[in-house]
Amino acid sequence: MDQRFAHLSNLAAIDAAHHIHPFSNMQKLNAEGTRIIERGEGVHIWDSTGKQYLDAFAGLWCVNVGYGRSSIAEAAYRQMQELPYYNCFFGTTTPPTTLLAQKIASRAGPKLNHVFFTNSGSEASDTWFRIARVYWKALGHETKTRIIARNNGYHGSTVAGASLGGMTWMHEQGNLPIDGIVHINQPYWYAEGGELSPEDFGLKVARELEEKIIELGEENVAAFVAEPIQGAGGVIIPPETYWPEIKRICAKYQILLVADEVICGFGRLGTWFGHQYYDFEPDLAPIAKGLSSGYLPIGGVLVADRVAEVLRDQVGDFYHGYTYSGHPAAAAAALENLRIIEEEGLVERVRDDIGPYFAEALSSLADHEAVGEVVSVGLMGAVQITADKASRRRYEKPDDIGTAVRNHCVSNGVIVRATGDRMLFSPPLIIARKEVDQAVDTLRNALDWLR
Numbered sequence: 001m002d003q004r005f006a007h008l009s010n011l012a013a014i015d016a017a018h019h020i021h022p023f024s025n026m027q028k029l030n031a032e033g034t035r036i037i038e039r040g041e042g043v044h045i046w047d048s049t050g051k052q053y054l055d056a057f058a059g060l061w062c063v064n065v066g067y068g069r070s071s072i073a074e075a076a077y078r079q080m081q082e083l084p085y086y087n088c089f090f091g092t093t094t095p096p097t098t099l100l101a102q103k104i105a106s107r108a109g110p111k112l113n114h115v116f117f118t119n120s121g122s123e124a125s126d127t128w129f130r131i132a133r134v135y136w137k138a139l140g141h142e143t144k145t146r147i148i149a150r151n152n153g154y155h156g157s158t159v160a161g162a163s164l165g166g167m168t169w170m171h172e173q174g175n176l177p178i179d180g181i182v183h184i185n186q187p188y189w190y191a192e193g194g195e196l197s198p199e200d201f202g203l204k205v206a207r208e209l210e211e212k213i214i215e216l217g218e219e220n221v222a223a224f225v226a227e228p229i230q231g232a233g234g235v236i237i238p239p240e241t242y243w244p245e246i247k248r249i250c251a252k253y254q255i256l257l258v259a260d261e262v263i264c265g266f267g268r269l270g271t272w273f274g275h276q277y278y279d280f281e282p283d284l285a286p287i288a289k290g291l292s293s294g295y296l297p298i299g300g301v302l303v304a305d306r307v308a309e310v311l312r313d314q315v316g317d318f319y320h321g322y323t324y325s326g327h328p329a330a331a332a333a334a335l336e337n338l339r340i341i342e343e344e345g346l347v348e349r350v351r352d353d354i355g356p357y358f359a360e361a362l363s364s365l366a367d368h369e370a371v372g373e374v375v376s377v378g379l380m381g382a383v384q385i386t387a388d389k390a391s392r393r394r395y396e397k398p399d400d401i402g403t404a405v406r407n408h409c410v411s412n413g414v415i416v417r418a419t420g421d422r423m424l425f426s427p428p429l430i431i432a433r434k435e436v437d438q439a440v441d442t443l444r445n446a447l448d449w450l451r
């Protein structure tokens, strides 16, 4: 090893001895060693051996404005010097917190004018979960407590977040889901659509919501939650018929509609929020990730007027909050991040320029014999690997295939993610055309290697 990095080989040993990683297999990690990421600039990151990667996944779907934005660091630094911390409990606030709430509201759907701040998307899940129940109770609907979510959805790792998520392997760890949460099918046409057209399948799975509400009794159902596009589940893009039908059903049965915007929010789909792309307005919308592009941890829940009015007029004290809800330095960083997104027109860039370019580049893989389907909206895309194109047959061990292809890409300098046999892309919104080409070519090479 290069002597300049000698201390870092020591760091890997320290890491193995002391650091328990999220979503990691400790045995495997100790055997293979930790990858230590040291630096980032634009769409690139560098590890401790000096190897450069194109980060086609924006960290974890979050570094929307790219790495190395000194103005965000400076905004946080200035705020820390002025006032590093004060809380928003008991009727106080700090200037960046309040201005951030206003800024977010100005970009969301017209009735989403209120924000409750958290530190993460998971905490946002716990927060809206309580708001939904508090809302119905305040209106005298004591039994309206149950939440309908979706198989294979992802809403975080807290007990409520993991329960709302539909990932059964997460449920197995910790006896989840908690009471009161039920799951219906996801609109994953490629794997579960059978002989139906995507449009018919979209309607069919949306109507499972109606069936579930009728089965549980509408007087017992508080809310339905879904990601506009399911992210961690594999970038599952719903057929066009899906969201209009969900919107209709929630309105018909008086169910709060919750759009988990943690990934789709802040420009990824070429709109400020996913609900705008699909033309509906949720009652509650958890946000995080792109809100600060990951520069500091911050999340929240967008709350529609009708819900906020009940909290204000009928609930009295809402006994919920985090020490760092609306943290001033995180809020200052987020404000600067949103200023950059606006000033550089990144949302429009995704919608009109790089998003369509990305879609075209990615779809050049559709003819590959190892590829089942290619989907994308804005800068969120997936390539489905198949064992047999004609029959849509999947490999027996999809995780192994996805991991092998992902590792091939990473060792060739491009970070993509695999969920089962789907290869996922979610690059920073500043990615250049030639970098899109590099990412797609690297995946093509990996698929050639697979076959």
Ligand code: PLP
Pocket: 119, 120, 121, 122, 123, 125, 154, 155, 156, 157, 227, 231, 232, 260, 261, 262, 263, 288, 289, 299
């Ligand atoms: N909701 C969605 C849709 C997510 O993708 C995630 C994280 O990936 C979360 C919630 C949880 O956010 P966090 O990891 O910030 O707690």
